[in-house]
Amino acid sequence: MSHDRTDIGSGGDPALRDITERHRRLQMIIEGTAAGTWEWNIQDGRMWVNERWAQIVGYTRDELAPITPETFFRLVHPDDLAQSNALLNEHMEGRSPHYDSLCRMRHKNGHWIWVQDRGRVYEWDDAGRPLWMAGAHADVTDLQNARQDAANMRQRLQAVVDASDEVAVIATDVDGVINLFNTGAQKLLGYSAEDVIGKANPGVFHDPDEMMDYLRPQADADGRMPTVFEALTAQAAQGTWSHQWTFVRKDGEHRQVRLSISPLNCAGGQRLGYVGMAVDITPMIEVREQAYLAAEKFSGAFSSAALGMALVSLEGRWMDVNDALCGILGYTRAELLEIDFQTLTHPDDLHADLALVGDLLAGRRDHYHMDKRYLGRAGNVVWGRLSVSLVRSEHGEPLHFVSQIQDVTAQRQSSLQLRDSEQRTRVTLDAVADMVLTLDLHGQIQYANAAATRALAGEGAAPLTHGQVQDVMELTTEYAPRSPLDIAVLLDPDSNAVDLHSDLLLSVGAQLVPVDVTRAWLRGEDGQVTGAVWVIRDVTQQRARQREARHLAEVDPLTELSNRRGFEAHLQQAITRVARTGQSASLMFIDLDNFKPINDSHGHLAGDAMLWAVANVLRHGVRDSDIVARLGGDEFAVILAGCSLKRARRIASDLLESVRSLTIPWDLQRLSVGASIGIAAIGGNMSVDSAVAAADAQCYRAKALGKNNVQVEVPLGQASDPLDAVETSEGGEG
Template sequence: MTDKQAAPGDRPGHSGDVEAALPAMAEHARRLEMIIEGTAAGTWDWNIPDGLMRVNERWAQIVGYTREELAPITPETFFRLVHPEDLAQSNALLDEHLQGRSAHYESLCRMRHKQGHWIWVQDRGRVYERDGQGRPIWMAGAHADVTDLQQARQDAADMRQRLQAVVDASDEVAVIATDIDGVITLFNTGAQKLLGYAAEEVIGRVDLGRFHDPDEMRAYLQADAPADGQVPSIFQALTARATQGTWSRQWTFVRKDGERRQVRLSISPLDGAGGRIGYVGMAVDLTPLLEVREQAHVAAKKFAGAFSSAALGMALVSLEGRWLDVNDALCGILGYTRAELLQIDFQTLTHADDLNTDLALLGDLLAGRRDHYHMEKRYLGKAGNLVWGRLSVSLVRSESGEPLHFVSQIQDVTVQRQSGQQLRESEQRTRVTLDAVADMVLTLDLHGGIQYANAAATRALAGEGAESLAGGQLQDVMELTTEYAPRSPLDLAVLLDPESNAVDLHSDLLLSVGAHLLPVDVTRAWLRGEDGQTTGAVWVIRDVTQQRARQREARHLAEVDPLTELSNRRGFEAHLQQAITRVARTGQSASLMYIDLDRFKPVNDTHGHLAGDAVLWAVASLLRHGVRDSDIVARLGGDEFAVILAGCSLKRARRIASDLLESLRGLSIPWDLQRLKVGASIGIARIGGSMSVDDAVAAADAQCYRAKAMGRDNVQVETLVAGDVEVLESQDGSEGGE
């Protein structure tokens, strides 16, 4: 709190001509006031030397107050309401204007509404009077609530970001948008991928021709030219067909590196509220499809060559099992030459344990019970090695349906089988590792079925020596609750929903283990199948007992002022809310003392902040020892202190304040061969059960402000008369009625 002074007196006016002009001035002022009211703006003016401000009622209404609730209004009133993250910038802009470096002061900031939420305020003003040395004397301005505008801006930005993300995510489709004149306004990642240009190379330019094959486009333009022979521009030609709707055509696009791509280009008009605003083109690369068609055509003409050059082992097998023809890949898989394989039947090369299954499936093919079959079987290689093959067999029949021969495809999967064995061994090692960790690990399906539980989870949820939890239901062995509501179990089905963030919303989870509640964190990882669908989850449950204890200690430290070891403002507000609640519940008296040190600023200015810290420490010690152990002493910031006096009437609080003031008068702090002294202005107000924290602080602060206005170094107290609050004078700390 800065030292407060009384408002300046009225300035002397002029006579004569001024008196004659008064009616016109009054009418002008009335019209000006009507204009201001019509704009719903809050106005303010500021006597800079005195530090006092005048605001209209709308200024106070914007933040949910009346002018009486905010009185006295000073720049500190604004500073208390402004969001801490915006205050520094606002102060910098104000200082720049006061120093004459900017023509106006203009700041967009958040202010706390009386109901506790934040609103956006546009604050504008300027200095309109300076003294002979150029120092500012009077400044005026206006506040406007722009919360809806800011929200609309944010919504629009979010929408643009989402739309841009959707467009950029479509990297398989090139999207190019232009304005009505053909200037490129959008060039998505799909267009960059297709054409090889970066967005910044083309956006803002009218250069669609660079994307088209010049010969193809020249022929099209000439064929599409009007009767007068004037050839249209490429943009005109492309959009002329799309004036009434989407128009599509296949084109040859030329990439930045010169490569040509065949595309299907669809052009559509873009219409806004005021009419046509541009066009959007969407191009799909047809080159891979056309290449596949060409390859299919070539493959059809070279079927025999494809058989011999196939990467998979391929064979034509007689109905008796003899190899009729084999390709080079199959010879490589089995280690035989083509001539050698044609002298052997497949039965000879099949592992004995797999032969009966293979023959049975062949019998099903011949009997018409199946069209084809697949199996994994073992072959005996020429080198005596074992070859695992994935076999696919189909039966070729004549037009009359008679069996002719088998077509077999054999893929060498020996390495995969070995990898599978290695994977199983790896899974075994993983299970051993998980059983060794202290965290509980569960694998679950989406219905709560337990598929796996490590040793820690089994011990915690079923007890020492219990059987595996696999096959059971999570709901039968686990109960989760929260520190906020320890007797209300959470619905585990919600926690198993991949779309739910219920776990993420709880930082205070408790796991019921027997008769104990164990603080835990739960981490979920989702399991997905080959189709990308979520099939289950892995839960890791960690004991965070020590971590929660450290967090509680950190919260305690966050409510203590590190210099004085008193409660800071955060801790003070929490204690004050408790005191208000206690008064409302019990009806017991309670008082709030607001203390603002006098003559403290010269200590900092003359002796430095270390001296100021020494004074604050000494004052804090004096206050701590000058009240009861049950009273709460807090440093609110700077040189402001407060004391919450539970079960204390105003009369008794005044006596305590007077004793504290007398002790402060005698306080002398040695510093560099000098003695530092400070005084204090003290304001006292009752704590009512229907008050808010801000109401109680404002009431005591008002008395402290009055104490400063009465000359400092005194105590001012409010009292209750007929249900109203009456302020009593008490410059010397003398008793008054309560």
């Protein structure tokens, strides 16, 4: 401490000498840690600090005097002060054992330093109020800077992965379990990241026949073949290994890819996993098949994976490049690191490239894509498909660019591909059965494929281009078929109105067609949304199959009533309806009396006949809108929507009488049963289990009170009047 509130002399007393010695050692320990210490009289605001405390912020104690809590508040960064005060109050109120705050403080020289401030109240008065508090400051600026450097590195690596969706990046652990699946991989393979991360092995993406031919020669003496992951990572054990493979998408489509696999090691050399980078070369193969000359030019791209990566400084100098980029441009790595990208950019493309770089630095865009020409080392012109993103620090300052360059020289030279690209797209869209519409944000149709034109305007109709979508179609839902969805909302990029509905209907004239609608947004060069593409699929048969499957899963085959699964679904809907509308609803539990003797004496066929007869009584004893269910055995339930407990009791009394008077002929006898009925209100804040438990408790009461009677729960806040809240015995069985 810098100030002792008690002066301890050495004297001749051994105890005092011992205390003095321990105090001296403690003082030496504190000075040895280079920590700034402080002590605070909370009641009068006086505060003492040691010289190191002042040095941390660049002052002497005299320069800071008088030292009070305001001294600390004045030096702390305004953005950190509120949190520091909250932590201090939490400790002083006894809700935390220590005060521990990481905050920024302004140094005398004007810059900010990071300080770890820790302390504790060590003396309280008789009323439990804090009197004295002490603690220490430590300068942790270097530690925080190291953390920020690590965060910048993670951001830089993430930018490398996300800079382009033209490349699939898949990373695994050492056992082959996928732990990274970028947007390029999702686009290439059709799986979402949630489908595969932590669940799948990349071997599942390979064509099985192709891999079997590859693995069979690697079988050991016992005939055991390695797995796909084992075989491929063995090739990449010492470095990057590339090969052409056939990938199978989620929808079954086959794609040709150039796959490069590299090992991932930690700083200590321990193997962490593997990363694979796949480029879809299917379009290039198709062009080669169409034109032999183009195929010859494409062959170089196939063999080199056709993807270059570079880290570029804010001034344009190459900071780091990969082997693929060296191969594309014809330079060695050392040569590229001595020049900047401006030197290698074709003069006619440089202005547009620099303008986009300026947009990145100004924050007007997050990334950009462009096709541009590079000057190769051999004097040749290389067309590159460039994708660039800007890496920023956690505080938003620009650090460097991440560039990905794909050699598209062969594609650019293919006049056939350029000339027929739009025509092939339109022919493809006209061949699909789904309706495809391109719209601007005002609902004007920019394009409609053949299927959309036929469905919305009729066979042989004129193109729908330039018409308004709301004039030719209307979207509604099965839940509210007469309430169309607002087209303006559907064209709002921030709206999820379509995504919230799985029961969409397309209204064309008087016809309602079940459909699924998928939206994709069109963006201009400035990144702003300019329109949308809607893909509308007729799912009439799919919905019918779903309804049929749901019916089979939720109906009791004996009584044709809802089974327990269907009952729970209907009960959840009833609870939701009560919560939304406040309308009353009741739940009735019915347990047949004397049913077991029928099964024991006359067999299960007689029991089934009785259950069928009781089901008919219940079905015809309630409204069509009520839900009657058989929960299993001789237990039934009825969900009474819009029904108070008093009305439910009257309905239950009628049902009880109907069941009691029911007889069925069997082996020259007439068989009969009784029923115990319990009723409870359905509340909007209930769960399915709590609602079932409430009605079941009343049914149990009915059984306990002699069976063959109705019992109703007493609503909270009402007296337990047997005539008004509880239906007493309707006739015991004795």
